[in-house]
Amino acid sequence: MTTQPIRLLLIEDNPGDARLIQETLRDAPVNVELEHADSLKKGFALLDEWRFDAVLLDLSLPDSHGLGTVSRTRQQAPELPIVVLTGLNDETTALQAMREGAQDYLIKGHVDSALLLRAIRYAIERNRMQSALHALSLLDDLTGIYNRRGFMTLAEHQMKLARRRLVGFYLIFIDLDGMKLINDQYGHPAGDRALIATAQLLSDTFRGSDVVARMGGDEFAVVTTEANGHGPAPIIARLETAVCRYNAQHPADPPLSISCGAVFFDPEQEVPLENLIEEADRIMYENKRAKAACR
Structure with a gap:
């Protein structure tokens, strides 16, 4: 059975130190694939393009220096463990680097292949456990x-990401109509089933890369780039069709009905996320009132 290689990104501007790390990892008893960047900007470009298991990060780079290098890398790739490699034998700096998000801190020149590999493996495993706990919350x-x-x-x-790539997205706010009526007439278990069914319809309608959430109570929200260039109407229509199909397939359950409001995030505009949510919520309630008036 072939062990998957560990893919590492080394961000280090000193050619001698980079070569030493490469030679150290070459002696490791497992397959390690190492990509090297000599600046933070080049490292970020590689993070955008390739999948890595961990980042080996120098704190003194041409375009970034000190602990800010750790925090900037965490912002760029929050899901990846970071192992700091530095010439500074300073416990205070080490602790601060860990507070900024690094998983470990190693001193250059004091690392052999066994120590480096163990630090990388532990960093990956700790990060995986932290991510699992974070995901639960x-x-x-x-x-x-x-x-x-x-x-x-x-x-x-x-x-x-949208601001960096200059690609906007739509935020869609969705309300499950008549939730109180469902709870009152059919009971709270039926209300829970309605919420679960709505969540499943949203997950099935939108792509895996979209962000689908229950905001609380009977309110849901989605961030999607799918509708770019076409407006949100086609995807909302597809969602409403899915709701109608669900109702036809579950005639014994309380029928589902949704109201939606959508706003576009322009990456060139400095608009807070809370403002987008409030505007989408306002549009959703306007549509809900218009729907009720037509009944």
């Missing part, structure tokens, strides 16, 4: 999709 207990905290975290990250 970001998921809605009832529906299994993201909760409000998860939505805010991932949507903020999507905004940063």
